[in-house]
Amino acid sequence: MATASAAPAPSPWLVARDLVAGYLPGIDILRGVSVEAARGQVRCVLGPNGTGKSTLLKALFGFLDLRQGEIRLGGEAASATSPHKLGPPRLEPHEMGRQGVAYLPQRPSLFPHLSVEVNLRLGAWRYRGDRKRVEELVARACEQFPVLAERRRQAAGTLSGGQQRQLEIARSLMQDPVLFLIDEPTAGIEPRVTGMIYDLIKSLAADGKAILLVDQNIKRALEIADYVYVMRTGTVLSQGSRAEFGGDTEALVARWLYASGDTRQE
Amino acid sequence: MTWDYVFIQVANGAVIGIIYALIAVGVTLIFSILKIVNFAHGDLYMLGGYCAYYVITLLGVPPLGAMFVSMAVIFALAIILERLLLTPLYDDATERKDEYGLIVTFGLAFFLRNVAVMVFGPFPLKPPSFIPGVQRLGGLVITNDRLFAGGVGIVLIGALLWFMHRTIWGQALDAVSQSRESAAIVGINARRFNSVAFGIGAALAAAAGALIAPIFSLAPDMGVLPNIHAFVIVILGGMGSVGGSILAGLLLGEAENLFTAFFPDPTRALAYTNAFGLLVLMVVLVFRPQGLFGRRHLRME
Numbered sequence: 092m093a094t095a096s097a098a099p100a101p102s103p104w105l106v107a108r109d110l111v112a113g114y115l116p117g118i119d120i121l122r123g124v125s126v127e128a129a130r131g132q133v134r135c136v137l138g139p140n141g142t143g144k145s146t147l148l149k150a151l152f153g154f155l156d157l158r159q160g161e162i163r164l165g166g167e168a169a170s171a172t173s174p175h176k177l178g179p180p181r182l183e184p185h186e187m188g189r190q191g192v193a194y195l196p197q198r199p200s201l202f203p204h205l206s207v208e209v210n211l212r213l214g215a216w217r218y219r220g221d222r223k224r225v226e227e228l229v230a231r232a233c234e235q236f237p238v239l240a241e242r243r244r245q246a247a248g249t250l251s252g253g254q255q256r257q258l259e260i261a262r263s264l265m266q267d268p269v270l271f272l273i274d275e276p277t278a279g280i281e282p283r284v285t286g287m288i289y290d291l292i293k294s295l296a297a298d299g300k301a302i303l304l305v306d307q308n309i310k311r312a313l314e315i316a317d318y319v320y321v322m323r324t325g326t327v328l329s330q331g332s333r334a335e336f337g338g339d340t341e342a343l344v345a346r347w348l349y350a351s352g353d354t355r356q357e
Numbered sequence: 358m359t360w361d362y363v364f365i366q367v368a369n370g371a372v373i374g375i376i377y378a379l380i381a382v383g384v385t386l387i388f389s390i391l392k393i394v395n396f397a398h399g400d401l402y403m404l405g406g407y408c409a410y411y412v413i414t415l416l417g418v419p420p421l422g423a424m425f426v427s428m429a430v431i432f433a434l435a436i437i438l439e440r441l442l443l444t445p446l447y448d449d450a451t452e453r454k455d456e457y458g459l460i461v462t463f464g465l466a467f468f469l470r471n472v473a474v475m476v477f478g479p480f481p482l483k484p485p486s487f488i489p490g491v492q493r494l495g496g497l498v499i500t501n502d503r504l505f506a507g508g509v510g511i512v513l514i515g516a517l518l519w520f521m522h523r524t525i526w527g528q529a530l531d532a533v534s535q536s537r538e539s540a541a542i543v544g545i546n547a548r549r550f551n552s553v554a555f556g557i558g559a560a561l562a563a564a565a566g567a568l569i570a571p572i573f574s575l576a577p578d579m580g581v582l583p584n585i586h587a588f589v590i591v592i593l594g595g596m597g598s599v600g601g602s603i604l605a606g607l608l609l610g611e612a613e614n615l616f617t618a619f620f621p622d623p624t625r626a627l628a629y630t631n632a633f634g635l636l637v638l639m640v641v642l643v644f645r646p647q648g649l650f651g652r653r654h655l656r657m658e
Contacts, residue, residue: 152542154538154541183546184538185540185541185546185547186544193542200539200542202531203535204535209528213528213529213543213545216525219525266543
């Protein structure tokens, strides 16, 4: 897409260390999770339901406060803005876009009553004073996603599931992010268009973006993954490049997801 | 009863309806962003009227200019009140937010009303007319102040609609009302819009107070009925629908005035006007529990 394609950087762009977080006092959902994401790579977090995969993305984006741990973005600590909060200091979610982080939650985060075009314009909120730049960004998005250009006056809530995902990705690209945190991109979407969405994610990585993808669709996710984390009850049970796991997804599923908990490895 | 009388009531109903709408859109705006019903809204309307009165009588500003001064003052006051009283609503740790909002805004309403009695005195005050005189059209007689109030009210509502639909700040306000989480994802600081919504809503109420003052005069308890009306209108219009609350405001204004016109015993009609407004509300809710113009719920996925 617009940014020059970069070779996978040697040092990861996102480094998260020993994250501990949870919703209720005294109950940790994440129990010391460390993950990384590098430009040009799709990194995939797999694991059974309820292991904290979505919680991990929420904690990374700031929707959930950390109890412990550290997050570094592009070599910088995602530092304090709200010192009164408990736990390690960190950025608020609305500040993450400026830091180069885009978040695509499981339920599309569009504004359903606003038009496709207004959704895109709001994606460029940080450039709101610069009309020319916003117009260029909208034009770029319409060029990249013709299906959205056709429907630019339509309310976002009237789009199909696949179109909504495209709009969400188009909207997040308005801020030129480096890292995409993507949660279940094809949940509830007709199977016919899931391939298109995975291709789109793959092409983002090819453009030099760092992708951290949480998915239940293990087979399709592994097809585009460069690196895999397997989570289990709030910890990373196992990790490695796809080559290390071998191309045999069924064996991987059997071995890592449904094996007993004592198969922990570094 | 003559047809002229009916026409006069229709015209009065339109003017009152526009004033109702000005008050109610503020309540709607605040509800859609802060998720609380502001029961002190009528009292901000009262303060807006008094503020304009003193700007006219003490500073010698012309009435229309005084209205704008009053809007600015009440805008600032509302933001201070919001910062002081409503910030606990935005803390996830606060339980029972609805109850908190209810009690705090009710408390604020009583506080403002009683301070008004102390500061402004209990006796009605009347500022000078915007434009003295009346307009006649056949048997139809209507004061210039009413025409002026209706006209300025329409312009202000138009300005609000333009702001909401045509500016990026208005669209962001709408976005925050639809999903605070999604707003944060695109980088909008939703907290800032709590103040913006409360301030704009209060400024519109202040304008309504300034416009109505030369027609009905000012009294510290003038906000009590508009509080109830605004609540009725917001429900009629469908909670959170700005367009709906404008239409519902007009509808309530007309319904009340026509009821007064057609009520068989003219000596008692005025006393029942408010009861009739509530009757309209109940009938509408029986048939349309979501209100007349509630936003059709668009779901994601």
